[in-house]
Amino acid sequence: MIKDITIGQYIYKDSFVHKLDPRTKILISMFFMFGIFLINNITEYVYVLLLTAMTIYMSQIPLMKIIKGLKPILPLMILTVIMNAFFTSGTTLFSWAFIRITREGLYLAGFMGIRIFFLIIFTSLLTLTTSPITLTNGIEGLLTPLKKFKVPAHEIAMMMSIALRFIPTLIDETDKIMKAQKARGADFESGNIIKKTKSLVPILIPLFISAFTRADELAMAMEARGYRGDEGRTKFKELKYRLADKVILFLFAVLLVFLIIRKIAL
Amino acid sequence: MAVILENVYYKYDVDDNTSEEYGIFNISMKVEQGTTVGIIGKTGSGKSTLMQHLNALYLPQKGKLIVGDFVIDKKSKDLKNLRKKVGMVFQYPEDQLFEETIYNDLAFGPKNLGLSGDELNSAIKGAMEDMELDFEAMKDRSPYELSGGQKRKVAIASVLAMNPEILVLDEPTAGLDPKSKNDLLNLLISIKNKRNLTVFFVSHNMDDVFWLTEYVYVMCDGRIVLEGEVNEVFKENQTLKDLDLGVPFSVEVLEHLKNRGIYEGPLHPMRLESLAALIADILRGKND
Ligand SMILES: Nc1ncnc2c1ncn2[C@@H]1O[C@H](COP(=O)(O)OP(=O)(O)O)[C@@H](O)[C@H]1O
Ligand SMILES: [Mg+2]
Numbered sequence: 001m002i003k004d005i006t007i008g009q010y011i012y013k014d015s016f017v018h019k020l021d022p023r024t025k026i027l028i029s030m031f032f033m034f035g036i037f038l039i040n041n042i043t044e045y046v047y048v049l050l051l052t053a054m055t056i057y058m059s060q061i062p063l064m065k066i067i068k069g070l071k072p073i074l075p076l077m078i079l080t081v082i083m084n085a086f087f088t089s090g091t092t093l094f095s096w097a098f099i100r101i102t103r104e105g106l107y108l109a110g111f112m113g114i115r116i117f118f119l120i121i122f123t124s125l126l127t128l129t130t131s132p133i134t135l136t137n138g139i140e141g142l143l144t145p146l147k148k149f150k151v152p153a154h155e156i157a158m159m160m161s162i163a164l165r166f167i168p169t170l171i172d173e174t175d176k177i178m179k180a181q182k183a184r185g186a187d188f189e190s191g192n193i194i195k196k197t198k199s200l201v202p203i204l205i206p207l208f209i210s211a212f213t214r215a216d217e218l219a220m221a222m223e224a225r226g227y228r229g230d231e232g233r234t235k236f237k238e239l240k241y242r243l244a245d246k247v248i249l250f251l252f253a254v255l256l257v258f259l260i261i262r263k264i265a266l
Numbered sequence: 267m268a269v270i271l272e273n274v275y276y277k278y279d280v281d282d283n284t285s286e287e288y289g290i291f292n293i294s295m296k297v298e299q300g301t302t303v304g305i306i307g308k309t310g311s312g313k314s315t316l317m318q319h320l321n322a323l324y325l326p327q328k329g330k331l332i333v334g335d336f337v338i339d340k341k342s343k344d345l346k347n348l349r350k351k352v353g354m355v356f357q358y359p360e361d362q363l364f365e366e367t368i369y370n371d372l373a374f375g376p377k378n379l380g381l382s383g384d385e386l387n388s389a390i391k392g393a394m395e396d397m398e399l400d401f402e403a404m405k406d407r408s409p410y411e412l413s414g415g416q417k418r419k420v421a422i423a424s425v426l427a428m429n430p431e432i433l434v435l436d437e438p439t440a441g442l443d444p445k446s447k448n449d450l451l452n453l454l455i456s457i458k459n460k461r462n463l464t465v466f467f468v469s470h471n472m473d474d475v476f477w478l479t480e481y482v483y484v485m486c487d488g489r490i491v492l493e494g495e496v497n498e499v500f501k502e503n504q505t506l507k508d509l510d511l512g513v514p515f516s517v518e519v520l521e522h523l524k525n526r527g528i529y530e531g532p533l534h535p536m537r538l539e540s541l542a543a544l545i546a547d548i549l550r551g552k553n554d
Contacts, residue, residue, distance in 0.1 A: 176356065183321055
């Protein structure tokens with residue numbers, strides 16, 4: 001039940017993809033995201049598929065894991081496809097009562113489905129191959145130039161890594177409190193929406209209280225150990241772009257620029 | 267209510283066929299109505315998992331439980347009636363308090379079971395009195411403003427308010443100061459007698475187990491590795507030490523005396539008064 005939640009799962013492997021700098025991985029994921037929306041013909045999606053397959057292969061992440069990760073997103077994908085298929089105007093292919101399916105709608109729906117599919121795979125590859133701590137380090141690294149504009153890069157990264165650190169703890173806690181209230185006859189399954197929502201109160205209140213207590217204790221422990229935010233703080237692992245990072249970033253950037261120019265030119 | 271377990275298995279990782287790690291493994295036990303049994307074992311030995319089977323928070327994946335008239339196996343449904351009979355006090359039960367007033371928190375369980383009006387009121391009043399919490403003075407206070415020991419009592423009262431016939435106590439004294447701990451244990455003994463409960467007492471403290479219980483199950487790696495009358499089990503001090511468990515204080519003292527050659531008798535667990543009397547006899551030279 002609640003224990004099945006796996007947000008940002010990370011699988012340790014000694015692979016090329018794992019070893020890339022987190023900033024590289026975040027950036028190419030973003031490039032990929034933009035790029036995928038600039039493509040609209042099947043041949044090019046085949047290339048994207050090859051690229052994705054190659055990345056999965058190099059990451060050594062079991063294919064099953066990635067396919068399983070797609071399952072929860074399936075309803076969203078289907079909904080998007082249907083919406084696009086039904087609500088795009090153009091040449092009618094088929095109509096029945098108020099439903100009208102157009103050629104353009106079908107195209108768009110197909111492409112949307114494919115895009116979401118790749119998007120999910122690529123972003124889950126990012127979290128599967130990058131540990132949460134490395135990921136937040138990467139985000140901090142990317143945000144650092146923005147410090148000049150008073151963006152609290154370090155604080156944002158620290159909050160994210162603390163939040164990630166406490167997700168499993170909170171899940172355990174929720175599990176325990178749910179069981180305790182069940183033992184007192186609580187019922188979380190039956191009833192309408194209002195009743196179900198109300199039944200969450202006995203879980204949420206203890207959970208908030210313990211989260212606040214923990215936050216307070218953690219803040220005190222951090223202060224006791226001399227944490228003063230960003231100033232004077234050194235890093236255990238300095239991020240460093242290696243040659244592979246530079247090459248990959250360059251290739252992706254060139255590809256993206258090409259796609260953008262083509263889009264504008266056409 | 268009597269409790270019988272027949273070859274109960276539970277594995278957390280059901281999907282993982284390669285894992286041989288069971289939460290509990292082939293557990294059978296038979297507990298008569300009105301007895302107090304102790305469950306001991308080091309952390310991770312499966313005590314909590316086993317206890318949560320008693321009110322079907324976990325259903326056995328193999329085997330079955332018989333609790334009074336209820337038969338529980340992996341397909342059991344409609345568990346509310348069972349949960350009414352089996353009161354479950356979790357580790358750190360004060361974490362589950364959530365209402366604005368103590369009265370309302372105690373009302374949560376009985377209300378879920380359909381109690382209302384005078385019946386509800388008297389269930390709450392009875393539970394508070396049994397836990398030595400002043401009903402009139404405390405019912406409208408917030409549970410959060412109490413001390414640790416008092417909070418614990420309120421949490422246990424909130425389980426007693428459901429008028430269970432079986433009480434499961436999973437390390438009920440963990441984290442309490444010595445005085446609160448002793449008060450609580452004394453209180454639990456008198457409640458047990460007053461309400462004629464069957465009690466399952468999970469603890470790390472061998473003296474508490476010796477003091478409170480009649481029969482003891484020792485667990486290791488999800489299995490019951492030793493069981494018997496409390497006096498018999500605590501004679502096995504080597505076995506217990508091998509399982510990373512302690513022995514009652516009295517056994518420890520007797521062992522030291524024996525090592526020094528001033529005591530030859532058996533290493534029985536005993537009350538501190540009896541231990542003092544025995545040592546006094548030794549000092550007077552009446553050791554026979
Ligand atoms: N919710 C859970 N999910 C997965 N494994 C668990 C869970 N709860 C306990 N376990 C595992 O089951 C075993 C028994 O745990 P538990 O019953 O809590 O032991 P005890 O109460 O004796 O410390 C341990 O190995 C523990 O890691
Ligand atoms: Mg436990």
